[in-house]
Amino acid sequence: MAVLTLNNVSKTYLLENRQVSALTNINLTVDSGQFVTFVGRSGCGKTTLLRIIAGLEQKTCGQITFQPTEAKIGLVFQEPRLMPWLTVENNMAFALQQEPDREYVKATVDHYLKLLRLEDFRHAYPSEISGGMAQRTALGRALCYNPDIILMDEPLGALDAFTRATLQKELTQIFQEAHKTILFVTHDVDEAVLLGERIVVMGGGQICNELAVPLTYPRIAASKEFYNIRSQVLAAIMEEP
Numbered sequence: 722m723a724v725l726t727l728n729n730v731s732k733t734y735l736l737e738n739r740q741v742s743a744l745t746n747i748n749l750t751v752d753s754g755q756f757v758t759f760v761g762r763s764g765c766g767k768t769t770l771l772r773i774i775a776g777l778e779q780k781t782c783g784q785i786t787f788q789p790t791e792a793k794i795g796l797v798f799q800e801p802r803l804m805p806w807l808t809v810e811n812n813m814a815f816a817l818q819q820e821p822d823r824e825y826v827k828a829t830v831d832h833y834l835k836l837l838r839l840e841d842f843r844h845a846y847p848s849e850i851s852g853g854m855a856q857r858t859a860l861g862r863a864l865c866y867n868p869d870i871i872l873m874d875e876p877l878g879a880l881d882a883f884t885r886a887t888l889q890k891e892l893t894q895i896f897q898e899a900h901k902t903i904l905f906v907t908h909d910v911d912e913a914v915l916l917g918e919r920i921v922v923m924g925g926g927q928i929c930n931e932l933a934v935p936l937t938y939p940r941i942a943a944s945k946e947f948y949n950i951r952s953q954v955l956a957a958i959m960e961e962p
């Protein structure tokens with residue numbers, strides 16, 4: 722079932738009386754429960770695409786359809802953007818402020834604290850935890866909201882290589898356990914192939930290729946199949962318009 726459909730979506734920014742075309746005729750259908758990675762060079766329009774889907778930016782033309790119509794969207798950015806005055810658990814519960822059933826809130830937060838291995842840090846403040854934990858907390862906040870779609874814009878980009886590799890692995894485990902629809906933006910080809918069931922290659926504000934990744938998780942970056950898909954993605958990026 723399609724949870725998100727984009728028809729001929731374009732975006733032009735106005736910059737000092739100049740028109741900057743960020744996206745041109747984007748057509749995309751995402752099925753419920755899919756993990757889609759978007760990869761491309763810096764400036765190819767990845768962030769703009771996510772911001773338009775999130776409703777943070779207006780599209781210039783085209784249609785976007787959600788199913789359900791009032792789809793809930795969770796966001797995770799490169800920086801965790803946590804409230805410094807709230808503990809890890811209260812940052813996660815923040816998305817459920819309006820929820821009257823406090824037992825449900827507690828059970829949900831407990832569930833994701835466990836899934837994200839943050840139980841021992843539930844009372845810690847953002848200044849007391851590592852970058853990886855802060856990003857886990859941001860992911861937990863998005864998951865607690867029980868979104869229909871999670872949008873992630875280079876969420877592991879600011880982490881060191883080891884923390885990043887750990888979180889990549891955990892993210893596929895969380896995806897398999899939580900069955901969420903995830904749209905994940907990265908400029909890292911390996912990361913796109915490690916995580917996505919489907920890779921959308923972008924270039925110059927357009928979708929220039931799409932690949933399915935028929936590999937089970939966890940994926941082995943040294944495998945022949947992985948290498949083949951990685952080569953195809955790289956070739957698509959090099960050939961971009």
Ligand SMILES: Nc1ncnc2c1ncn2[C@@H]1O[C@H](COP(=O)(O)OP(=O)(O)O)[C@@H](O)[C@H]1O
Pocket residue numbers: 734735736741742743761762763764765766767768769770
């Ligand atoms: N707020 C803005 N105003 C003007 N131009 C912008 C703005 N945001 C992005 N752009 C331009 O749109 C293009 C795509 O940017 P972006 O979506 O951030 O790419 P990516 O995330 O792939 O690096 C770039 O040419 C960028 O300079």
Ligand SMILES: [Mg+2]
Pocket residue numbers: 767768769874
């Ligand atoms: Mg970006």
